[in-house]
Amino acid sequence: xxxxxxxxxxxxxxxxxxxxxxxxxxxYGFILQTFWTSLTDWGRDPTQxxxxxxxxxxxxxENYRELFTGFVDARxxxxxxxxxxxxxxxxxxxxxxxxxLAIALDRGPRGEGFFRTVFLFPMSLSFIVTGTIWRWMLQPxxxxxxxxxxxxxxxxxFAWLTSREQIWRFSWNDLPFFTGLVxxxxxxxxxxxxxxxxxxxxxxxxxxxxxxxxxxSFTFGRTLKPLPYDELHGFxxxxxxxxxxxxxxxxxxxxxxxxxxxxxxxxxxxxAARVDGATEWQLYRxxxxxxxxxITLSAMIILGHISLxxxxxxxxxxxxxxxxxxxxxxxxxxxxxxxxxIAKGAAIGMVLLLMVALVIVPYLYRQLxxxxxx
Amino acid sequence: MRKWFxxxxxxxxxxxxxxxxxxxxxxxxxxDEGPALQALIDLYKKRYPNVExxxxxxxxxxxxxxxxVLKTRMLGGDPPDSFQVHAGQxxxxxxxxxxxxxxxxPLFRQEGWLDKFPKGLIDLISYKGKIYxxxxxxxxxxxxxxxxxxxxxxxxxPPKTWAEFLTVCQTLKGKGLEAPLALGENWTQQHLWESVxxxxxxxxxxxxxxxxxxxxxxxxxxxxxxxxxxxxxCANKDAAGLSWQxxxxxxxxxxxxxxxxxxxAAGYMTTTKGLKPGQDFGWAPAPGTAGVFMMLSDSxxxxxGVKNRTNTINWLRLLGSKEGQDTFNPLKGSIAARTDSxxxxxxxxLQSAMRDWKTNRIVGSLVHGTVAxxxxxxxxxxVMEIYLSSRNAQxxxxxxQAIANQVRLxx
Numbered sequence: 074x075x076x077x078x079x080x081x082x083x084x085x086x087x088x089x090x091x092x093x094x095x096x097x098x099x100x101y102g103f104i105l106q107t108f109w110t111s112l113t114d115w116g117r118d119p120t121q122x123x124x125x126x127x128x129x130x131x132x133x134x135e136n137y138r139e140l141f142t143g144f145v146d147a148r149x150x151x152x153x154x155x156x157x158x159x160x161x162x163x164x165x166x167x168x169x170x171x172x173x174l175a176i177a178l179d180r181g182p183r184g185e186g187f188f189r190t191v192f193l194f195p196m197s198l199s200f201i202v203t204g205t206i207w208r209w210m211l212q213p214x215x216x217x218x219x220x221x222x223x224x225x226x227x228x229x230x231f232a233w234l235t236s237r238e239q240i241w242r243f244s245w246n247d248l249p250f251f252t253g254l255v256x257x258x259x260x261x262x263x264x265x266x267x268x269x270x271x272x273x274x275x276x277x278x279x280x281x282x283x284x285x286x287x288x289x290s291f292t293f294g295r296t297l298k299p300l301p302y303d304e305l306h307g308f309x310x311x312x313x314x315x316x317x318x319x320x321x322x323x324x325x326x327x328x329x330x331x332x333x334x335x336x337x338x339x340x341x342x343x344x345a346a347r348v349d350g351a352t353e354w355q356l357y358r359x360x361x362x363x364x365x366x367x368i369t370l371s372a373m374i375i376l377g378h379i380s381l382x383x384x385x386x387x388x389x390x391x392x393x394x395x396x397x398x399x400x401x402x403x404x405x406x407x408x409x410x411x412x413x414x415i416a417k418g419a420a421i422g423m424v425l426l427l428m429v430a431l432v433i434v435p436y437l438y439r440q441l442x443x444x445x446x447x
Numbered sequence: 448m449r450k451w452f453x454x455x456x457x458x459x460x461x462x463x464x465x466x467x468x469x470x471x472x473x474x475x476x477x478x479d480e481g482p483a484l485q486a487l488i489d490l491y492k493k494r495y496p497n498v499e500x501x502x503x504x505x506x507x508x509x510x511x512x513x514x515x516v517l518k519t520r521m522l523g524g525d526p527p528d529s530f531q532v533h534a535g536q537x538x539x540x541x542x543x544x545x546x547x548x549x550x551x552x553p554l555f556r557q558e559g560w561l562d563k564f565p566k567g568l569i570d571l572i573s574y575k576g577k578i579y580x581x582x583x584x585x586x587x588x589x590x591x592x593x594x595x596x597x598x599x600x601x602x603x604x605p606p607k608t609w610a611e612f613l614t615v616c617q618t619l620k621g622k623g624l625e626a627p628l629a630l631g632e633n634w635t636q637q638h639l640w641e642s643v644x645x646x647x648x649x650x651x652x653x654x655x656x657x658x659x660x661x662x663x664x665x666x667x668x669x670x671x672x673x674x675x676x677x678x679x680x681c682a683n684k685d686a687a688g689l690s691w692q693x694x695x696x697x698x699x700x701x702x703x704x705x706x707x708x709x710x711x712a713a714g715y716m717t718t719t720k721g722l723k724p725g726q727d728f729g730w731a732p733a734p735g736t737a738g739v740f741m742m743l744s745d746s747x748x749x750x751x752g753v754k755n756r757t758n759t760i761n762w763l764r765l766l767g768s769k770e771g772q773d774t775f776n777p778l779k780g781s782i783a784a785r786t787d788s789x790x791x792x793x794x795x796x797l798q799s800a801m802r803d804w805k806t807n808r809i810v811g812s813l814v815h816g817t818v819a820x821x822x823x824x825x826x827x828x829x830v831m832e833i834y835l836s837s838r839n840a841q842x843x844x845x846x847x848q849a850i851a852n853q854v855r856l857x858x
Contacts, residue, residue: 235687
């Protein structure tokens, strides 16, 4: 009862209580319920799927096993690959375009305020609106494909949203190996950075785990095969259209973030660098960009969680049934509400939550830690 | 004293005579199909003026969005009084097996509908000998559309079998027609598949696929995929980007010779395009399916635990009546499910469909929810995906069988 002693603490607690209860029930309670559902066979038996009082059995992680290694769930695995490539190019596109726009505007051209509004404006649209506009522009017979005719070239033939072409194909069975390899290499980089910063202990931990992981990938990782046959997945070219639309919408937002960052860099620093004889390129490379690193991180987190759970943009642009542009969130909707496979839909939802958590939690952790330090 | 009794009896009697209260109808008939539904509602209001009809529509063709909304409502214990559903397994496999619908056999008996609807249809909407929905309209899925004048120009006849179709396709390609078959997005490809399956397998084996008597991995069923692949080679490459209307337009523009589509295409060509059936456009059963009517139907049922049961039963009574069906269908562009409807109210295409409806063998459509439950139907898209990306008939057949096992198709 010690925390009671201070009246302010009590009031504070009472004021927070309603939102704590609501959050507890409607966010965390439902997460737990979804997790529980994903461990059951709800929907497998059609007589129970939508009955008034469904009889549901616990089946453990069977739904997850099916999603990752089952014969009929190839679509889910392709969706994960789609999400990976979409997230990658979406973030790269937004950061690249946002930074260039911000640097251009930061140099104070005429009509800066006007352009800032123009670039920021797409963000105020909803994804549904963006999706509908771009859907029209990317029609095979019109819009973007007609652009080359303006300069006398033959019109484009690319089926923006429906192309079945796939590049960078790899077998799903190679995934454990590649994952081990990439994580191992990242750990090596962390180790190198730690040694350079003089944190020997951290460096050793990182390099030992990197070594173990690489060893594992080259031995067991090669032999671990989730599927009995090779199933090829790759980057669907149909996603280029979706990436275009998403970058168009969100790069203005990244620009605003970077612009705020650039304005926050004191003029003295730039002048000091110039006095030391730095060229403009060196000024950006060694002074300004390093100071923008925290902004890049925030932008990556925000864009990353948008792209991992993207649903509305794809729904509006290509519809829920267009397999080349499928993403896990759409598949979750189809699995749950069309195919009545409620437990499997819940499992897809949990996988999505886990992916977003992988992005968000380290960020929150860092934020909280730095706030406490302050 | 007696006066009072009389008055009381009068009041009670008038209450019984004039149904009052509410009736909520849940459907996806908005837009083009709205007027047909409105005509039905008007008719209902004329008969029961004191009932307030709530028209709850959720837009989205074929009920793609409505079905999701319906499921959340049903799971939440708030069923609409009556909801639209594709007759057959889409209703049975989802709602009847889950014990959420009332048996309508007594209503069918009482209204004398058992011999007014064809037996093939009654079989498709029954589960364990009981009838669960009232079909309002009938559409035909296996129709091939063309423009007679264009075919004469190219010097070809509408093909009678898929083998013949492939020959005609080569002839037309030789005459510089790049894609003799017009095809549209995703679901229209599955729509084509069911016509190919019916043509290759024949009516009996096609029906056996859905009862589990013929396995998808049977060589006969695998052969369907091979034919389907060769038919696809006759189709336009940009299919996935076109709506079904745009695919029909290709035929009308002379960029393609044929299109396989349900007979809502006739409605589109007559109403939207203002064309004359038989002259400006012609039709034939999809190759190899003459004498078989692959049907799909919209129907309404009676969920258990509804708030206004009597009003709902009156609604169902209206839907099944000759008057109700002949009011609705000419506007919707479909034919009546009853075999005794009045042909003079329908156009030339629909009259020919009515003749076939009475005489042909009836089988159900896959894509439109008649023969397979939603759990199979929605995952059939994955099967199609496997075939389109690998062009491997055996792999597609294996996937179809795996899904059929998983959802217990035909059990």
